[in-house]
Amino acid sequence: MFHTESDVVFVKGLTVEAVIGVYAWERAITQPLLIDIALETDINAAAFSDDVNDALNYKAVCDDVREWCQDIKAQLLEYLAGQIADQLLTKYHCHKVTLSVAKPTAIKQADAVGVQITRYAKAIEDKPVVSKGNDA
Ligand SMILES: Nc1nc2c(c(=O)[nH]1)N=C([C@H](O)[C@@H](O)CO)CN2
Numbered sequence: 001m002f003h004t005e006s007d008v009v010f011v012k013g014l015t016v017e018a019v020i021g022v023y024a025w026e027r028a029i030t031q032p033l034l035i036d037i038a039l040e041t042d043i044n045a046a047a048f049s050d051d052v053n054d055a056l057n058y059k060a061v062c063d064d065v066r067e068w069c070q071d072i073k074a075q076l077l078e079y080l081a082g083q084i085a086d087q088l089l090t091k092y093h094c095h096k097v098t099l100s101v102a103k104p105t106a107i108k109q110a111d112a113v114g115v116q117i118t119r120y121a122k123a124i125e126d127k128p129v130v131s132k133g134n135d136a
Pocket residue numbers: 020021022023026075076077078103106107
């Protein structure tokens with residue numbers, strides 16, 4: 001069967017205050033993070049029912065991402081982005097996550113610096129092949 005639909009639930013410009021950075025002075029303060037998230041998912045059930053229980057709830061995503069950022073206290077944005085993407089794919093019903101995490105105050109001469117990553121849920125094909133009983 002061909003997939004003809006591509007749906008996204010997104011969050012743009014989520015701000016989180018968290019400990020982030022490699023330098024000693026950064027470990028002693030919090031800095032703002034600016035986060036964009038795109039979760040590729042199937043929105044058909046929610047589009048049909050008009051029930052938030054059928055939706056990938058972006059309020060829950062924002063609350064979780066804020067809590068994870070503040071708990072992780074990462075040194076590198078790369079590490080933080082990887083952890084958030086993995087946790088989103090584990091907790092939420094989505095098959096692809098694109099995520100950017102930026103530090104808007106890190107470099108005086110730049111609007112923002114950061115990383116953007118895309119991660120995919122493990123495909124069913126990745127699971128070990130179970131014998132169908134036809135082996136010799
Ligand atoms: N690719 C990265 N480079 C740098 C990072 C980072 O997280 N990823 N972090 C820093 C410092 O923490 C910096 O933000 C202090 O201004 C430097 N380079």
